[in-house]
Amino acid sequence: MGWGRTYFAGQAIAGALWWVAVFASPAVREMTLGALNPVAVAVLDIPLFVVASALAAAGVRGAAIVSTGWTVLVAVSLAGYATVTAEAGWGVVAMVAASAGSIVALCLVLLGRIPTEWLLRGPFAFRPANARPSHAAHLAATFGQIAVFWALFLAVIPFVAASLEQRWAIALPFPAVAGAIGGVVLVAASLLGIWSALVMSTLGNGTPLPAAMPTTLVIAGPYRWVRNPMAVASIVQGVAVGLILSSWVVVVYAIIGAVLWNYAIRPHEEADLERRFGADFRRYRESVRCWIPRLPVAASLT
Structure with missing residues (x-):
């Protein structure tokens, strides 16, 4: 049995156990369904989620599509219900996680793999930067990107997520010093991100943008210690904002971003760098880690 079918088998078992808990425990029912009638929900959810997941585990591809589609629909609907009523917040969390797992499992069942290359289409496709623009133009494009990305991924999305967390009553207590620690870490990570952007734009003859990649392999500044310091900075910034x-x-959103970048984006990015820079990039990759800094051997990078 492949990983996709194995996931659907686990989802069928988890779904069945959840329904047992819903009817056996008022607390579970309230946390995950709020005031919704469990019988009315079960009439649809058991065949379309539990049974369909079991059939998908048995190899019925159509059932995998049905189960995934229903799971996503329930997650969206339950999120809307929880936002309006401030009920069933933990049900939203469970169904959002199930939706993500189902989509990945469906790809494995139908395609035999996860088509991560679909994330790198259009403006996100890797293209070398035009050699004509000056360093100033590259810097302007880089800091324009930073402004947009920071506003979206470090302000708008976290604020909306934190607001929904409170609305859905799924917030957990944090130590009193968490905010102060987060502020210090955010400043440090932001400085790392800015330093990395400056080095990439001035020495790489390009930008961190996928559509205007550097045309020179950069191994100076923070790139001597980690291969993608901007990714490290971004993940740490996200955790600090949390x-x-x-x-x-x-x-969790920041951690998921790290996993997504590491397993979905990084392999394509490094394959592109290897195609363009060949042995120089291979030596660099062997000498400098991706996430954990270490002092590089100068001779191996020159």
């Missing part, structure tokens, strides 16, 4: 907002949802 601490400032006392939001475990935002912290």
